[in-house]
Amino acid sequence: MRATNLLFTLAVVACDVYAASIRVVDVTTLGQDPQTVNRLNGESFQQDALVTFNGYQYAAFYVNDAANASVRHPSLARRALKGQNTTWESFSFTDYNQTEDDGHDIISLGISRGDGTLHLGFDQHDNNLHYRVSQPGVASNPAQTEWTPSLFGSVLDHLPGLESLDKSVYFINVTYPRFLSIPTSASGRAAGADLIFELRVGRSGLGDDWLYKYTPSKGWAQIGRYLEGVNNNAYINGIDFDTKGNLLATWTYRDYVNDTGANFAVQAGPNGPENNHDLNFALSTDLGATWLNNWNQTIANMAAQEPIVPVSAGIVIFGIPKYGGILNQEAQTVDSEGRIHVLNRENTTGTERWYHYWRSTTAHWTRTPLPLAPELVSANNVTGTPTVIGKRGKLVAPPNSPHHSLLAILPSNAPNSTALSILRSTAAGHFRDWEAVWEAPSGSGWEPLFDRYRLDTGAGGDGILSLFLLNGTAIQVVDFDLTDI
Numbered sequence: 001m002r003a004t005n006l007l008f009t010l011a012v013v014a015c016d017v018y019a020a021s022i023r024v025v026d027v028t029t030l031g032q033d034p035q036t037v038n039r040l041n042g043e044s045f046q047q048d049a050l051v052t053f054n055g056y057q058y059a060a061f062y063v064n065d066a067a068n069a070s071v072r073h074p075s076l077a078r079r080a081l082k083g084q085n086t087t088w089e090s091f092s093f094t095d096y097n098q099t100e101d102d103g104h105d106i107i108s109l110g111i112s113r114g115d116g117t118l119h120l121g122f123d124q125h126d127n128n129l130h131y132r133v134s135q136p137g138v139a140s141n142p143a144q145t146e147w148t149p150s151l152f153g154s155v156l157d158h159l160p161g162l163e164s165l166d167k168s169v170y171f172i173n174v175t176y177p178r179f180l181s182i183p184t185s186a187s188g189r190a191a192g193a194d195l196i197f198e199l200r201v202g203r204s205g206l207g208d209d210w211l212y213k214y215t216p217s218k219g220w221a222q223i224g225r226y227l228e229g230v231n232n233n234a235y236i237n238g239i240d241f242d243t244k245g246n247l248l249a250t251w252t253y254r255d256y257v258n259d260t261g262a263n264f265a266v267q268a269g270p271n272g273p274e275n276n277h278d279l280n281f282a283l284s285t286d287l288g289a290t291w292l293n294n295w296n297q298t299i300a301n302m303a304a305q306e307p308i309v310p311v312s313a314g315i316v317i318f319g320i321p322k323y324g325g326i327l328n329q330e331a332q333t334v335d336s337e338g339r340i341h342v343l344n345r346e347n348t349t350g351t352e353r354w355y356h357y358w359r360s361t362t363a364h365w366t367r368t369p370l371p372l373a374p375e376l377v378s379a380n381n382v383t384g385t386p387t388v389i390g391k392r393g394k395l396v397a398p399p400n401s402p403h404h405s406l407l408a409i410l411p412s413n414a415p416n417s418t419a420l421s422i423l424r425s426t427a428a429g430h431f432r433d434w435e436a437v438w439e440a441p442s443g444s445g446w447e448p449l450f451d452r453y454r455l456d457t458g459a460g461g462d463g464i465l466s467l468f469l470l471n472g473t474a475i476q477v478v479d480f481d482l483t484d485i
Contacts, residue, residue: 020484026477029475032474033061033470033473034069040105041106042470043446045329047179051111054139056079057078060074061075063075065094065097089147091147095149113181115136115216117133117135129167131177160220161219182194182213185244203271204254206233207233209226209234209236210226230309231256232255234253237329238250248340250342252276252279254276256275275322280315281317281365282308299314317359330393339360343394353370356425382419383410385417391413393411394409398482400482406431409421412444424485448467451468465482466480
């Protein structure tokens with residue numbers, strides 16, 4: 001469904017005064033967002049809500065049951081990106097009822113290039129695994145495949161191929177399912193696998209992170225527990241591959257506070273972001289089998305069951321104390337030169353501000369607060385708004401940018417604001433030359449997400465930036481042309 005009225009609203013926020021600009025080329029609506037207290041769509045840790053593959057874009061989201069607003073159903077949509085009919089087709093899994101008003105319970109979507117299967121992890125907060133997979137060939141031959149729920153099997157509490165694993169150990173207390181396609185640059189080390197699945201097992205403050213890999217037509221295999229919590233847990237900003245096929249992760253730790261016997265709401269309690277500390281980093285050159293610190297020293301080995309632990313050498317890049325304002329799971333991305341960029345926030349100077357942390361091609365890290373007015377001209381004054389638990393942003397490094405640009409997609413944290421700003425910096429400016437290249441006074445009611453695969457023309461995308469946004473009650477996809485970036 002096209003949303004031309006919103007397209008006009010967004011387009012009129014012209015940025016002619018800026019040195020560079022981007023433009024909206026399309027706005028479409030996926031459905032109506034359930035009006036729960038805690039958002040179920042558009043959470044920063046969804047990896048991913050939008051996925052492009054083989055000329056089609058896919059979206060995962062929740063909608064209300066037609067008769068009962070206290071029940072939600074996982075839903076999937078797809079559209080062709082070229083041709084006469086580019087309208088979204090969608091369906092809901094009405095055989096599954098989502099009933100908890102819990103913002104952790106998002107849907108993440110992954111696609112296997114090798115056999116065309118779609119994979120879903122959903123409705124997870126310290127509970128048994130909820131996993132669903134399609135028939136083979138669904139994404140390989142979309143034009144010949146009728147888009148219906150019957151393409152998918154039943155909800156599973158384990159990963160196919162790993163039936164021998166004890167579900168009461170490996171697939172309980174699951175939160176934050178994530179998928180990531182394995183790029184061709186890593187295919188030589190993948191032994192045929194083309195998709196990664198990452199999840200946390202254990203609760204806030206007491207959890208471990210695990211990795212699995214999917215081989216087309218064979219199933220899942222366990223890579224191992226790569227992050228072990230010790231009276232804490234790691235909150236990753238994401239997992240990404242660089243151009244060499246290395247797997248990169250950054251995270252903050254949250255220490256545990258004993259709350260045994262207490263009854264807290266799902267989004268509350270003493271194990272909150274005030275207990276977050278430090279920015280940590282590690283990379284793997286072999287698809288997660290072993291892990292290295294910033295100085296290429298081995299710190300973890302999955303075959304030996306030796307995960308990264310909080311005292312592993314060289315993982316802390318920047319020491320940020322508890323109550324220092326760092327938030328969990330904000331954003332990371334990797335640019336075309338292999339530099340990893342992290343967006344988070346701190347109040348270590350007395351004021352909560354967004355910070356950009358990045359690792360150079362020589363493994364040197366830089367930590368810079370995003371500029372405030374008047375240095376940054378922003379109609380939304382967006383960098384002056386971050387709060388300790390405000391809406392989280394995203395970083396995007398367009399692979400085809402001639403300027404090696406980095407974009408920060410920032411939702412305003414000002415009270416009752418739904419404003420959205422996109423800032424840009426460049427490698428030539430050492431990523432300090434931030435400027436606003438597009439802004440809207442409204443339209444982003446929660447945390448923005450983007451389609452990493454559509455951006456990448458080297459992997460079959462068309463270079464368009466698609467944002468997943470909540471605009472009032474509408475779940476929308478807003479497409480941007482980045483030619484001038």
